[in-house]
Amino acid sequence: MTNKERVIAAIKGEKVDRVPASFSLHFPKEIAKGESGVKAHLDFYRETGVDIMKIMNENLVPVFEKYEGHSSWSHFPSYSRHDKFIVDQIDFCKRIMDESPDGTFFLGTVHGICASMIHPFEPQVGYEAIRAEQVRAFRENKSGYLDAAKKVTEAMNILIEEQIKAGVDAVYYAALGGEKRYFSQEEFSEAFKPFDLEMLSTIKENGAYTFLHICKDGLDMPRYKDYGRLSDVVNWGIYEDNDFSLEDGRALFPESAIMGGLANRKGVIIDGSDDELREAVHGIIRGFGKEKFIFGADCTLPTELPYSRIHKIMDYVAEV
Secondary structure, three states: OOHHHHHHHHHHOOOOOOOOEOOOEOOOHHHOOHHHHHHHHHHHHHHHOOOEEEOOOOOOOOOOOOOOOHHHHHHOOOOOOOOHHHHHHHHHHHHHHHOOOOOOEEEEEEEOHHHHHHOOOHHHHOHHHHHHHHHHHHHHOHHHHHHHHHHHHHHHHHHHHHHHHHOOOEEEEEEOOOEOOOOOHHHHHHHOHHHHHHHHHHHHHOOOEEEEEEOOOOEOHHHHHHHHHHOOEEEEOOOOOOOOOHHHHHHHOOOOEEEEEEOOOOOHHHHOOHHHHHHHHHHHHHHHOOOOEEEEEOOOEOOOOOHHHHHHHHHHHHHO
């Protein structure tokens, strides 16, 4: 089977010659974009032997003003297909796809509503501070917040549509916001859920597969139950203090394929011996089963992790 055939078969629950596997990382800043970024993606794909070409997205919603507190959320502009961050990402996708081998499964990346709304402000105030500010903005400036969410959703829908037109097979939707420490369940249902579901629907309506990534720790995973009907594949932080196993995910998302298996920045993938890594990989696949399963990690791997380490995982996956 080609990588593309293997991944699609796994998504559909069909027989595979082996479990497909996917890993990704953020490339160093100096080679994350442009021609260097294209080469970095191609080198990673070739040297690791992963089954999915995940095209990273470092072209974020840009800063548009100095952050002035919760009133700034009322000032989001409207976006179009001609905005530089969208044009640059589509061009980046096309260049990677043009230079990739036949039989490649292409996975584009879209940052979900929570992350995309904080990206213009995060460089100014820091990650934790802007997450707290986002909660404050929703509670104290709800109309401005929701108007901003609609504009950002329109922009991300454009990005989704353009990536699919360019030829990606699937879109990796990075959902953020389900942590219990920020929004309540009721607030989540108003601040994020409708916009997440709209974008997931856009992916499906445009004929691509949806990869739902639920990011961070301390998650209230049942908040995402309704997302399963729009998600062909679901991935989350199994080892990130979430107390939510692969088996729990299969129960919550019975119609979706599950992606995961290893912690991404601790444990055997980082400091285990080759034998310990092989034993862990074999144990996870044999324990969880091969049906509707894509082997992977909680999230992105450390940038400095040797590609040879990932290639060993691929070898061990093929042995089961």
